[in-house]
Amino acid sequence: MKESWRWYGPFDRISLGEIAQTGASGIVTALHEVPYGDVWSREAISGRKAEISKAGFEWVVVESLPIHERIKRGEGDLSGLFANYRQSMANLAAEGIHTICYNFMPLLDWTRTDLAAPVARGGSCLRFSAPKMAALEIFMLGRGAARDDYPPQAVAEADAWYQGSSDEDRARLMHAVMAGLPGAYDRYDAEGLKSQLKLYEGIDRTDLRANYRRFLEEVIPAAEELGMRFCVHPDDPPRDILGLPRIVSDADDISWILGAVDSPANGLTLCSGSLGANPKNDVPAIARQFGDRIHFAHLRNVRKEPDGSFEEAAHLEGDTDMVDLVSALLDEERRRRNAGQGNWEIPFRPDHGHELLDDAARQTHPGYPLVGRLRGLAELRGLIAGLLRVAQQAG
Known part of the structure; x- marks a missing residue:
């Protein structure tokens, strides 16, 4: 598995030089300064990639190329927005960046109180x-x-x-x-x-699914032509909130999405924290069920409560069996490698970490501290090394 780190570019209070000391080799980032719906120019992409490469990293995943809210609502003439989105994809591919993580959550991304x-x-x-x-x-x-x-x-x-x-x-x-x-x-x-x-009034689960299918039909054929891989991020939390439907919350939702446009380019970001907050989800089982369509992984853990509350746990603690989950991802990598599949390695990043030691003083993006994520990466690195050694000894 390829160790990666999320970086917010010019908005991040953690430098690439500091990230280098974590041992990660890949950077997960986006052009966060570009408004939703505008084209990511090849020049801007090239400049960000050069900055990342100069620091000794590879830009391994775009997280994310955001989807305009009008597309989620299915509102008005969307041809221009879809054309812009495909042009951004083409510009990324031209710079050698081929994996895009995105979400289809209405209005808000992850939500915490x-x-x-x-x-x-x-x-x-x-x-x-x-x-x-x-x-x-x-x-x-x-x-x-x-x-x-x-x-x-x-x-x-x-x-x-x-x-x-x-x-x-x-x-x-x-x-x-x-x-x-x-x-x-x-x-x-x-x-x-x-x-x-109010802009979402009258839009139910069926409507949102229809708008999502249209998005996939507009972009996945282009992704196939460009050799790109799309991977949807699950809802966080995986439940309806604010009266808005959530449609990427469990195995049934994922099955519908991957079948809506059935293509290897239409894949999944396996986020163990988002899926793990849903009591009915068996995250390692989901990883095994959809392993061949997992193009990226967010590894973190949560601890759930009966009323629907949850909080971020340490990476190897919480309700999700991280040993079993990582084992499932390594099994999938082994299957790809044995089948002679290119790009068999699954990039992952340590997701939301605890704020530890002097993290709070940095005032980084919430959930993205330096020390807390470094602890998570170190724990996951050790877990992966141990599982690989056991597999090697077993022959």
């Missing part, structure tokens, strides 16, 4: 509190229907939290929810978020 929840023995982690999210939906956004989306106890706790919260508490919650948006994009206050949600 706490960016610095305390961790035993020190440090902090990202957390999704079902009661706090219910408080935001029911009381701050006025979505009365959200009462039916959460367990009664979570709704009761949401009421208590809201009644006891200050304006500062509510602003902090909104800031945490907005933090999942990458790069330098607009964040919303409560009124702004409500106005954006």
Whole structure:
């Protein structure tokens, strides 16, 4: 497996020189400064690639080439947006970059309610509190229907939290929810978020799937011609929130996506944290079921609670059996290599880490500290080395 590291380019407070000291060889990044829907010029791609190469890395995965919200809503004449998207793909391919991670989550990317929840023995982690999210939906956004989306106890706790919260508490919650948006994009206050949600009124799961199928039909044939691999990132959290449908949350969803346009170019980013937050998901089993379509992996762990809350655990702790999962990915690599398949190595990155030691002082992108991810990468590196040695000894 190819060790990689997510880097936010000019927005990142961790330098490529510091990343080099982690031992990773691949960089996962994007042109975060380019507005959604605009073309990524070949010149901009080449410049970013040269910067990465000069530091001794390979740009192994684009994360992400974002999809405009109008495409997700199926709104108006989309021909220009699709043409721009395909041109960005062509420009990336011309620079030798062939793997694109993306998501189809409406409006928000990953969503958390706490960016610095305390961790035993020190440090902090990202957390999704079902009661706090219910408080935001029911009381701050006025979505009365959200009462039916959460367990009664979570709704009761949401009421208590809201009644006891200050304006500062509510602003902090909104800031945490907005933090999942990458790069330098607009964040919303409560009124702004409500106005954006109105644009999705009337769009249900069936509609969103239809819009997603159209996207795949527009880009996967171009990906095949360019020799590119697309890999969808699962929903985070893997459940409907804010009244918006989520359609990449479990094995059934993944099966539908990969079958909607059945092509090796239409693949999966195996994110163990996103899938692991859904109690019904057996993440190692999902990895084995869809192994031949996994083009990229995010390895992290979560610890779930009965009311739907969860928080980031250490990489080798939490509810997902990371040993079994990594074993499944190594088995898939071995299958590809034995079949003589090119590009058999699966790039992975240590996903969301705990803030440890002096991480908090750096004020990096939430979930992307230096020390916490370095710990995760070191643990995963050791796990991979151990599993490879066992396989070698077994013949």
